[in-house]
Amino acid sequence: MESEVSRREHAVEKFGVRKVVIYVILVLWALINLFPVYWMFTFSLKSNEEIFGKNLIGLPWEWRWNNYVSAWHTGNMPLYFLNSVIVSVSAIALVIIASMMATYAITRLTWKWSAHVNAFFMLGLTIPIHASIVPVYVTLKNMGLTNTYFALIFPYAAFSLAMGILICTGFMVEIPKELDEAARIDGCGAWKTFGVVILPLMKPATATISIYSFLQCWNELMFANIFNSDGKYRTLPVGVQQLSGQYTTEWGPIGAALVIATFPMLIVYIFMSKRIQESFVVGAVKG
Amino acid sequence: MKRKLLSLLMTGAMVLSLAACGGNTGSGSGSGSGSGSGASGVPANSATAGETLANVGDITLNMWCIATESDSNRKSYEKAIADMQAAYPNVTFNWEAIENEAYKTKIKAAVSANDMPDIFFTWSCAFLQDFVDAGRVWCLDDAYQNYKSELPEAMLGNSTYNGHHYGVPLTMNIVGLFANMDLLKQVGYTEIPGTYDEFIKCCDALKAAGITPFGCAGKETWCVTEYLESVIEKSVGADALNDIFLGKSTWNNADVAAAVDTFQSLVNNGYFDPNGIALGNDEVKANFMDGKYAFYMNGTWNCADFAANEAFFPKVKVAEFPVINADKAQLGQLIGGPSDTLAVAASSAHPEVAAEYCFELGKLICHYGYLDGCGLPAWTPYGDTSSVNALTQEVAKICGNATGYVLFGDTAMNADDARTYLDYVAMVYGCEVNGQEFIDGLAKDIR
């Protein structure tokens, strides 16, 4: 009896120790992952001298908010920011529409080649985004799309499409087929079923697709650099690059520009994280 | 005094015939023009400079360049373009600045797709040659007629292919031996040693005093070439090295092997910061300005940066690398030359106008760039140049005494060979190959 109690106490204690260890690891890992954010922020307020060795991780000696002023006044940062938003949002919208429709055709309509077409789309997951710069460039140019928002929207959407379909499939197979049946009995065609029955149920998928596509588009540099030369359509990553020169580079303003480019995304992520994470839970399970 | 200095510089440049790297271009396949002047109806050689431009009516021209906001050339571009817009209000001029590395990708893709702007920045020699060979660049022979007196033909050598001119040079730069005089004073030198023996003695003294003589960014191989090419040139002479870079003679040259061994002995003697192999140029330059190295060999474009740092500027001096083998090489043989260039696209809707605009603009960019200390002028300088920083003036003096130039190897060679060359240079710096293996490997691998 006594030994029974002590054993249980021992177990409780062991469990407590285990919990502490887990928390220590979790917190340590959190610090490691927060460090880049802290570092980026302080780096954006430093001088080259500090960045190159004099003051690596400390707080800036002098808080050079001026770096933000010069970053913001480089070229036309507010415009680049707006362009990035336009391009990303449009690409995401396009991915959502195209992948929902394609997924509907693949998972809900019955036809011979659906599995093959699905596999064909999955090919997109494996293609390195930069492997086809010149052919894509020539195609866009022939279609007269260079120096328009579409020059980036279409490629970004195309490269996110496979993932979009993968995620949508996960969500769509969860929706009971009986709903389609019921709709058909009510006299709905495929389009009406899609619009009235399926789409409303696919809302959670949009968040997941959005974050994935957003990750693809927001920091993309190579396409953005090549396909659009008109400054009117320049996106943030290209704008940030503008801050470094052939012969001299001031790193402080680059840091500031990167903060300007990254922090909105972090803030959106933090505020939306609950929703995004929940939709991941629903969506990715069957992916 | 200053004027004398400049005239010295210019005579130096005029007398020299810079090695024309495009001279041996194979086909020169139909460049856009040949005698473009006919199209405008005005015989180019009778028109005066700027006339076509002023009379053309309202048109739009586009330009791409690499003068981004933090580039030291930015201000000279802005001033030059403002002047041009004031002088030619009929020409709507749009320009985009793209970061250096990104620009290389962008301009090549644009040339592939034949989607170039009217005027574009390019590096001379091999970089431009590919575009010229593809027939995408407008020939500037006619437009040049009006600028002969202001732009010495010798300065066009690096952008001349098959005897035709395709580029407007802006500034030129050479490799300078920069020294932190505070550190040199600590071991008893008040001047940069002028002979190789004394130079080595100085390095030994520095080493003994615990000061690292050289900093060199191994992560960016072009930084290594700034040292290696100077050592080779001062061992084998400018002509021999030029012939090798331009493919006129092979790498199979025992003198080059010996020079590479000389360079490696500098590395093995511990004159170089061993950590440099993992550093980028920004980091090495910051170290140099921070007093970590006594010497830093790099392009003279750094003058503007050094001059801008008030604390550091009084400490720094620049000189020519000393002669190693006096039988073959001599002082006045330099590494460098005009490389920054503007060119006109053959696909431009108004190539003649663009060509003239290109010359006028290039002249102004060169002028303002020189005043800012971004490099030496390829064009004959004009106006009051007394505000040019002392370091750049010293470089001008060195160039004034120049007898021969060898363009940077990776600019002179075509892209594929240049990369192979850089690979071998990296191996030399990492002491993976010796001089003999270096020349054997290059003789074999360069196509």
Added chain:
Amino acid sequence: MKKKDVINYINVILFLLPGLALFIFILIAPIFKSTYYSFFDWNGMSDMTFIGLSNYVELFTSKAIGFWKALGNACLLAVLSVFIQLPISLGFALVLGRGIKGERAFLSIYFMPVLISTVVIGQLWLKIYNPDYGLLTVALQKLGFGDLCKPWLGDVRTALMCVFIPTLWQYVGYHMLLLYAGVKGVSPDIREAARIDGANESQVNRYIVIPSIKPILKVSVIFAVTGSLKSYDLIYVLTPNGGPKHSTEVPSLRLFEMLIARNRYGMGSAIAVIMIILCFAFAVLISQAFKERNIYGK
């Protein structure tokens, strides 16, 4: 009946149209073009010369290109990714998925490195590895291991690992979030039932949770492997020339060198084609492997 079929097929086509159009124009057609280019000697600008399979032969035989080494490195990264990165991600996913105080905060923080631009991450790690004043060097010196210090990214023995560590670290959060979603999807009832039957935490994970998130594990493994084969950004920032003695060379570094630095468009295309084939083959293989397991597992 016939008419219905026709309508059905028209619908299928219409539904697929936006996706297929995007996909074919932007992804598939360029791949065919790249494949075509890979049979030519072409600098991307001037005339093309047909050389058959020469690019491929040179790619796999030339010592100077060192493609085998680059492939080997990419495969090593894939192995490390599957056997080190994924288990770490899975560990965090299991702990957080079980429900723990601060779950959401941890989750958000762990995902942050994925959101931060590679330029920043790269610069940060350059500062960590800097041989003069880098954090790693300073830390080792303070701990009395100063003689171990070396130019981390400049030394053949350490460069590859120094490049791989941040590459693996950055995406732990990404895989964790995927797997976490799976873990959360396991119904609490099943968990509870297993508990009542006397299973402890690790047994629940081992026999209940992990088997039920297999589909997600599959996706994660495919991403980890194809991502490793394609990896480029961070490796380029840390060692733009492929590191000392080409020790950090990976296929995409070679691809870009051929395409951009060397103007060898045909050869660059050949590398792209090989990469696409490899990625696809691995994706199929991994899917198959997971299917087999399922059959034998049951």
